[in-house]
Amino acid sequence: MPKLTPRRVGAAETHDTFEHVWTATGLASAFALAIQRDQGDLPGWRQAYNQILVSATNGKERIQRVLAGLSYSNAAKKLPKKIIERVYPGNTMTGSASQFETFRACPFRYFARYVLQLEPREEFVLSALDMGSLYHAVLSHVVHALIEEGVDLVDLDEAEAAKRVDEAVDEIAPRLKSEILLSDGRSEYIRSDTARILRDLMAVMLSQAAATDFKPAACELGFGGEQDPLPAVQIDVDKTYRVKIKGRIDRVDLAPEAKAQLARVIDYKSTSRRVPLYELVQGLHLQLPTYLIALQAHGRKALGAPLKPVGGFLQPIRAGSAQEMSLTRADGVPPLREQAEQYRARGFFGEEFIGRLDHSVGPKERSRHIALYINKDGEVSVQGDHVRAGHIDRLLELAERHIKDIAQHVLQGDTQIAPYRIGTTTPCSYCDYRGVCRFDATHNHYRSIQTQSRQEMLEMLSSDTGTVWETSVARNK
Numbered sequence: 001m002p003k004l005t006p007r008r009v010g011a012a013e014t015h016d017t018f019e020h021v022w023t024a025t026g027l028a029s030a031f032a033l034a035i036q037r038d039q040g041d042l043p044g045w046r047q048a049y050n051q052i053l054v055s056a057t058n059g060k061e062r063i064q065r066v067l068a069g070l071s072y073s074n075a076a077k078k079l080p081k082k083i084i085e086r087v088y089p090g091n092t093m094t095g096s097a098s099q100f101e102t103f104r105a106c107p108f109r110y111f112a113r114y115v116l117q118l119e120p121r122e123e124f125v126l127s128a129l130d131m132g133s134l135y136h137a138v139l140s141h142v143v144h145a146l147i148e149e150g151v152d153l154v155d156l157d158e159a160e161a162a163k164r165v166d167e168a169v170d171e172i173a174p175r176l177k178s179e180i181l182l183s184d185g186r187s188e189y190i191r192s193d194t195a196r197i198l199r200d201l202m203a204v205m206l207s208q209a210a211a212t213d214f215k216p217a218a219c220e221l222g223f224g225g226e227q228d229p230l231p232a233v234q235i236d237v238d239k240t241y242r243v244k245i246k247g248r249i250d251r252v253d254l255a256p257e258a259k260a261q262l263a264r265v266i267d268y269k270s271t272s273r274r275v276p277l278y279e280l281v282q283g284l285h286l287q288l289p290t291y292l293i294a295l296q297a298h299g300r301k302a303l304g305a306p307l308k309p310v311g312g313f314l315q316p317i318r319a320g321s322a323q324e325m326s327l328t329r330a331d332g333v334p335p336l337r338e339q340a341e342q343y344r345a346r347g348f349f350g351e352e353f354i355g356r357l358d359h360s361v362g363p364k365e366r367s368r369h370i371a372l373y374i375n376k377d378g379e380v381s382v383q384g385d386h387v388r389a390g391h392i393d394r395l396l397e398l399a400e401r402h403i404k405d406i407a408q409h410v411l412q413g414d415t416q417i418a419p420y421r422i423g424t425t426t427p428c429s430y431c432d433y434r435g436v437c438r439f440d441a442t443h444n445h446y447r448s449i450q451t452q453s454r455q456e457m458l459e460m461l462s463s464d465t466g467t468v469w470e471t472s473v474a475r476n477k
């Protein structure tokens with residue numbers, strides 16, 4: 001016997017909905033649908049109500065469930081002020097750039113991660129995060145030693161660079177996660193693979209060094225922590241509250257200029273990742289701009305000269321899997337320098353600094369190291385990662401405004417289940433808190449972010465309208 005479900009009752013049939021119901025469940029569904037459609041005057045609905053109560057097994061419970069379901073909204077409540085004061089004592093909200101990015105992605109995710117401090121259970125296995133920590137530690141160790149010894153990357157040969165990587169892996173890997181990399185043969189394979197991956201990257205870094213005026217000046221440069229050389233970035237939220245941002249910059253590269261050192265920041269990522277301009281404009285990516293703000297404000301203290309930010313880059317540690325196959329040679333020889341473009345760093349940079357960032361690229365050429373294309377007339381193609389002259393300052397200013405705006409939402413107790421959506425992309429796909437928020441598209445809504453073309457965004461950055469980003473997130477009650 002066909003079972004009537006709410007979905008099978010079309011708008012045109014509502015006048016005789018109850019006449020086509022065959023089961024108690026179907027009756028309850030049709031009843032719920034009638035109320036939901038505000039059809040309380042539908043002929044027969046009172047009889048339906050009585051019928052469910054009287055004849056259906058557990059009729060009362062069924063009615064209660066139907067009515068409870070009608071008022072269900074899956075809304076997260078606003079946090080009361082006294083809890084906010086406990087979470088952020090001393091009128092100070094301390095956090096990292098990624099923390100603020102989390103809020104911009106979804107306020108509830110921020111609430112679950114940083115207020116409730118829920119974390120996935122840790123397991124005694126090597127996660128991508130653990131491998132990322134190992135890569136970072138080895139790279140920092142190697143580059144820091146080169147800086148300390150005054151060795152320029154352009155003077156280093158590949159064999160020496162590879163030797164330094166191998167030694168660092170041997171020293172650091174055993175310390176990882178309760179010595180997990182000492183435990184079995186598979187772990188030994190992971191150690192040797194790590195060394196191979198980082199030898200490849202070091203060879204690419206030598207190639208990059210030959211094409212740029214920038215040289216590594218600091219590794220793992222911390223700001224805002226008790227032991228860190230640089231103080232926190234501070235932003236006043238209002239007359240009462242302020243934000244203190246802390247972080248750790250994987251690498252700072254400098255190039256000398258007349259009155260200041262030009263500074264770029266490098267953040268190592270396990271795989272290649274772009275920073276689309278809309279992510280900077282919408283505050284979805286705050287990490288690189290925050291690092292540059294920290295250097296601009298306090299870099300002189302650690303690096304001995306006033307610093308002028310020129311851009312930020314995400315440096316992939318490994319090429320994509322397909323490309324990596326072509327790099328990995330059976331004889332273990334490091335990759336050819338010509339293949340450096342597989343490791344092209346993505347991010348953003350001011351077009352006025354192009355010649356300093358990569359002086360090897362000429363007309364009708366594309367840089368092997370950064371996303372930069374020069375056409376036959378010597379003009380920079382709009383497809384690259386550059387922004388116009390003066391836009392770097394504008395992007396940093398925008399990042400500050402985003403952080404201030406996010407802090408205001410947080411301090412007002414905003415915990416909405418409101419992930420962003422750009423096209424088909426949402427942060428829910430890779431979220432540990434899906435089981436907690438129970439996002440349901442019939443009750444919850446995405447914050448749709450419309451993106452403009454790169455050209456339009458560059459125009460907007462040039463004209464300070466003050467409305468270049470989407471802040472229209474309704475506050476929860």
Ligand code: SF4
Nearest residue numbers: 106109428431434437
């Ligand atoms: S799954 Fe989506 S809606 Fe739920 S917390 Fe994560 S980002 Fe937010």
